[in-house]
Amino acid sequence: MPVNRLFVANRGEIALRILRTAKRLGIETVLGVSDADRDSAPARLADRAVVLGPAQATKSYLDVNLVLHAATATGCDALHPGYGFLSEKPELSRRCEEKGITFVGPRAETIEALGDKLSARALAREAGVPTVPGTDHIATVADAQGAAEEIGYPVVMKASAGGGGKGMFLARTPEDLSANYDRASREALAAFGDGTLYMERYVEAARHVEVQIVGDGDGEVVHFGDRDCSVQRRYQKLIEEAQVTAMPPELRDRLRAAAVRLTSYANYRSAGTCEFLYDIAREDFYFIEVNSRIQVEHPVSEEITGQDLIARQLSVAAGAGIGVAQQEVTFKGHALEVRINAEDPLNGFAPSPGRVAAWEPPTGPGIRIDSHMRPGDLIPPFYDSMVGKLIVYADSREAAIERMLAAIRAFRLEGPKTTIPLAAHIVDHPDFRNNTFSTRWLEDKCLPAFLQE
Amino acid sequence: MPLKQSDIEALVDLFSQSGWDEMHLEIDGEELFLSHDSRALGGASTAPVPAAVGAAVGAFAATPASPSPIAPSGTVPGASAAARPSHWVVVKAPNLGTFYRAPAPDAAPYVALGAAVTPETELCLIEVMKLFTTVRAGMSGVVREIVARDGEMVEYGAELFWIEPA
Numbered sequence: 001m002p003v004n005r006l007f008v009a010n011r012g013e014i015a016l017r018i019l020r021t022a023k024r025l026g027i028e029t030v031l032g033v034s035d036a037d038r039d040s041a042p043a044r045l046a047d048r049a050v051v052l053g054p055a056q057a058t059k060s061y062l063d064v065n066l067v068l069h070a071a072t073a074t075g076c077d078a079l080h081p082g083y084g085f086l087s088e089k090p091e092l093s094r095r096c097e098e099k100g101i102t103f104v105g106p107r108a109e110t111i112e113a114l115g116d117k118l119s120a121r122a123l124a125r126e127a128g129v130p131t132v133p134g135t136d137h138i139a140t141v142a143d144a145q146g147a148a149e150e151i152g153y154p155v156v157m158k159a160s161a162g163g164g165g166k167g168m169f170l171a172r173t174p175e176d177l178s179a180n181y182d183r184a185s186r187e188a189l190a191a192f193g194d195g196t197l198y199m200e201r202y203v204e205a206a207r208h209v210e211v212q213i214v215g216d217g218d219g220e221v222v223h224f225g226d227r228d229c230s231v232q233r234r235y236q237k238l239i240e241e242a243q244v245t246a247m248p249p250e251l252r253d254r255l256r257a258a259a260v261r262l263t264s265y266a267n268y269r270s271a272g273t274c275e276f277l278y279d280i281a282r283e284d285f286y287f288i289e290v291n292s293r294i295q296v297e298h299p300v301s302e303e304i305t306g307q308d309l310i311a312r313q314l315s316v317a318a319g320a321g322i323g324v325a326q327q328e329v330t331f332k333g334h335a336l337e338v339r340i341n342a343e344d345p346l347n348g349f350a351p352s353p354g355r356v357a358a359w360e361p362p363t364g365p366g367i368r369i370d371s372h373m374r375p376g377d378l379i380p381p382f383y384d385s386m387v388g389k390l391i392v393y394a395d396s397r398e399a400a401i402e403r404m405l406a407a408i409r410a411f412r413l414e415g416p417k418t419t420i421p422l423a424a425h426i427v428d429h430p431d432f433r434n435n436t437f438s439t440r441w442l443e444d445k446c447l448p449a450f451l452q453e
Numbered sequence: 454m455p456l457k458q459s460d461i462e463a464l465v466d467l468f469s470q471s472g473w474d475e476m477h478l479e480i481d482g483e484e485l486f487l488s489h490d491s492r493a494l495g496g497a498s499t500a501p502v503p504a505a506v507g508a509a510v511g512a513f514a515a516t517p518a519s520p521s522p523i524a525p526s527g528t529v530p531g532a533s534a535a536a537r538p539s540h541w542v543v544v545k546a547p548n549l550g551t552f553y554r555a556p557a558p559d560a561a562p563y564v565a566l567g568a569a570v571t572p573e574t575e576l577c578l579i580e581v582m583k584l585f586t587t588v589r590a591g592m593s594g595v596v597r598e599i600v601a602r603d604g605e606m607v608e609y610g611a612e613l614f615w616i617e618p619a
Contacts (some may be wrong), residue, residue, distance in 0.1 A: 035609055051608040054549040060609070063548075063581040070549050073606040237547075 001079040002320045003102060004026055007071035008046065009084030009092075011061060013388055014294070015042035016372045021310040023201045026342050030074045032067055034060035036380040041372040045225045049073060055382045063087045064092055071101055074423060078102040078317050080310075085383065088115055101193050105270045107217070107390045114290040117159050124287040129267035132277060132286040134200025134415045144199055145174045146365040151201045157181065157190030160196035168235070170202060182363065198409035205438040207240045207278040208232065209244050209285065211259035212301040214312045214322050217269030222326050224301045224309065225250055230439045233349070238419065238442065239426060240337045242304045244433050245397055247278055248284075255285055257383045265292065271298070272315050280438060296339065296389070297401055299370055303335035303393040334397045336404050341372070344417035346451065353381040358414035362407040366393045366400075379416055387418070397435070401427055420439070512521040537615060541597055544614040547586060550579035552601040552613065562603075568596045569619075576614055577605070 005028040008018050014059075019042055020362050022029045031046035036055035037390050043049035050070050053060035060066065062085055079101050081087035084386060087105065094108035105111070114120045122130045134145045136158065146154045154172045157180065162168070169184040171177040193421035212224040228246060233241040244252055259274035273295050275288040307329065315323035343349040356377050359371040371388025373379075379387055392407055394400040408424045429446055431437045437446075467611045468476050468487045477489040546552070554562040554577050563575045570576070570590040598615035601607050 050549060050606075050609055053609045059548065066549055069551070070606075073551065320597060321506045 001077070001102065001319055003314055005030065005074070005076045005078070006104075006314075007067075007074065007076035007079040007101070008042070008082065009061070009067045009079055010085055010087075010115075011037050011042065011372075011383065012386070013370045013372045014296075015084040017046060017370055018082060018310055019045045019213065021308055021314065022080075025311060025314060027314070030071070030076055030448065032061070034071045034382070036382055040377075053381060057085070057382060060414075064089065064418050067092070068095055068099060068101075071096075072099055074453050075210065076101060078104055078314075080104040080313070081293065083293045083295060088291075102317045103181055104289065104313050106272065107269055109265055110268060111180055111292045114158065114292050117158070117289055118161070119286070120289055123266060127262045129287045130285065132200040132203070135198050136413045137196050138199055142176050143291045144177050144181060145196075147199055148177060151199070154204070155199050155203040156202045157184045157197050157199050157344075159184070159192055159194070160198055161192035161194040161429040187440070189372060203277055203279045203282075203286075205280045205440070206230075207244075207246050207280060208237075208275065208439050209247065209255065209278045210273050211256050212271070212273055212274040212295075212298065212309070213259055213263050213268065214271050214309065214316065215268035215290050216316055216321050217267055218266050219267050220322060220451070221268060222312075222329060223260050224257050224307060224329055224330050226255060226304050227297060227300055229297060230437060231432070231442050232439050232444050233447065236342065237297065239423060240300055242300035242335050243331060245334070246280075248283070249289075251283065251285070257339060258285075258287065262287070266290075268292075270316050291375070296386070297337055299368060299389065299391045300335040300337045300384075302361075303368065304331050304333055304393060305329050310449075316368075316415055329437040333395050334400045335391060335393045336400045337391045338385055338408070338423040338427070340388045340390060340413075340418065340423075341368075341419045342379045342387050343385050343419055345419055345422040345447075347417075349419075351381065351385050352417040353379045353385075355375055355379075356413070356415040357359065358412050360412035361388075361390070362410035364407075366403055367407050368389075368393070387416075390423075401433060415428055422450060507522065537598070538617070541615045541617050542574060542592060542594070543612050544588065544590065544616065546579055546601075546607045546611045546613055547588065548581065549608050550577065550581040550586070551581060552603065552605055553585075553605045554580040554599070554603045555581055564596050564599075564614075566596055566599060569592060570596060570616065577601075588613065590614075590616060592616060595619070 004393050006022050008015050008029060019029050027209060029046045031042055031047050032052045033043050035051055037043055038051050052066045052070055058097045064086060079096050082091060085390055086092045088111055090108035090111040092197060093103040093105060093111055096103040113123060122358045124131050133151050138144045157169045173339060185195040185197055188197060192381040206232040207224055209228055211226050212426060213221050213400040215221040225242055227240055227242045228244045229237040253274060263272060271294045273291040276285045277287045302309055313320055329420055342352045344352050356360045356373055359373050359375045368391040369388060373387050390407060392403040394403050404427050408420060411420060424444060426432055431441060519572045563577055572591050573594050574590045576588050578587060578591055594616040596614055600612040
């Protein structure tokens with residue numbers, strides 16, 4: 001069933017990104033916006049923009065009823081949820097199906113199975129994909145301490161329903177466990193409505209690596225290479241790159257094969273990402289989770305493969321399959337992405353909304369800007385602080401780093417405080433250049449030094 | 454410091470969660486009167502506040518998005534906009550949904566052009582996935598213009614009615 005009219009249930013740069021590909025493919029577009037975004041760049045680009053509700057996301061972007069009503073009433077036959085907001089709500093996928101609207105994403109039951117970390121790990125083990133040694137649900141402190149003896153300290157307690165680093169607590173000793181158990185459970189309950197915890201071995205020095213896949217929903221899966229997203233602050237990614245260069249090649253082959261095996265086993269439909277922890281000391285990787293959506297960092301994979309991942313999603317949605325075979329996906333060069341957040345790194349990353357006085361992003365070969373910003377635009381205080389992404393592509397990692405630094409120098413952005421100066425500091429850092437950093441490097445080493453300067 | 458739409462929304466939220474009966478706020482000559490009693494009139498208040506939370510009458514500077522080539526919206530910019538007396542008050546859609554002038558397909562409309570209304574008079578229904586919200590007049594007066602078309606989708610903030618205050 002072809003996609004003729006697509007409803008885009010998102011805002012900002014990803015809404016713009018989806019609209020552009022839809023336009024290129026000749027698909028009509030309707031964008032659901034909040035009152036704060038009625039004059040935004042994506043609202044202008046869409047064939048039609050409908051105002052769902054007030055600025056508050058719970059009364060606009062996060063309201064499944066409003067989004068479905070708008071998609072139905074405007075005659076859309078497919079719906080793309082982007083990332084964040086409703087993208088990983090099984091309810092939206094299920095109810096789209098009931099309304100005869102093709103959901104551009106996985107089936108509801110797939111999102112459910114992969115969204116819960118425990119069932120995702122169980123699925124991974126069934127598919128023969130290695131996971132971090134850990135527990136099932138833990139019910140008491142005593143259980144936790146008993147299990148930690150077997151797993152080996154340090155361990156980390158996590159919210160079963162969690163994500164984004166909320167409700168995670170590190171324990172190096174049995175005393176740490178008893179001191180933090182209640183708090184971890186409380187925080188999990190507050191953040192996700194479910195206080196269930198599980199525990200796993202804590203890898204001291206790790207890289208965050210992931211594999212981009214697209215599945216047809218019937219077991220056919222194509223991967224689009226791997227990414228390294230180890231530059232993180234509080235489990236939020238700041239800089240992403242493709243391909244992974246910090247792992248031996250044969251290990252990367254196994255990583256990609258593991259991602260394909262797992263998502264094929266799950267009959268995964270649409271674009272997704274399998275995230276892994278790479279244990280630097282042990283030279284081994286463990287499955288963490290599947291993100292059942294298109295991700296913020298998908299452009300770096302597009303740059304090294306020359307593929308349009310949104311187009312692959314729409315192809316699957318139209319029932320035309322992935323549209324590209326594995327052997328047709330080739331990998332060349334290196335891509336870096338810097339997230340531009342309207343936050344002040346010198347002030348605890350406080351959000352810095354407001355009017356963008358000047359917005360002159362760099363241009364040139366190998367430079368790509370994914371952003372919805374225009375000069376004079378207001379960054380509304382209601383949503384995520386990301387205002388765009390600066391992506392560079394070059395023949396090698398070294399060349400990509402130089403291109404990124406030049407692009408940042410040429411970037412003229414005035415008004416809000418942003419993370420751009422920090423990004424320049426990171427990319428220019430000897431540890432980043434030498435590729436000798438872990439997921440904790442930014443917080444433990446790089447950031448303290450940056451703040452001192 | 455003029456009250457922004459977001460300020461008003463926040464105040465309405467806070468008020469509806471509070472146990473208060475009424476709230477009267479005055480900042481630099483701007484007044485906001487909130488009440489759970491739809492018959493209440495806020496003293497010297499000039500801008501009546503509707504009973505339906507969210508349908509902040511007249512408080513929104515927003516204008517409806519212009520119709521696009523595909524399936525134009527039920528929101529039709531009033532042709533008489535320029536001629537409309539300045540004291541008329543607009544009733545806007547509290548959210549996107551389908552606009553219904555009557556409680557049932559074969560029933561008479563809630564109000565007709567020229568009808569006299571009181572604050573609690575029901576004007577229309579806004580339906581979102583079979584959930585119906587009643588929009589009330591929130592003021593006394595006469596219905597002077599019905600902007601939205603029955604059975605069509607209206608967007609958040611779309612003009613539904615213009616009322617001439619009594």
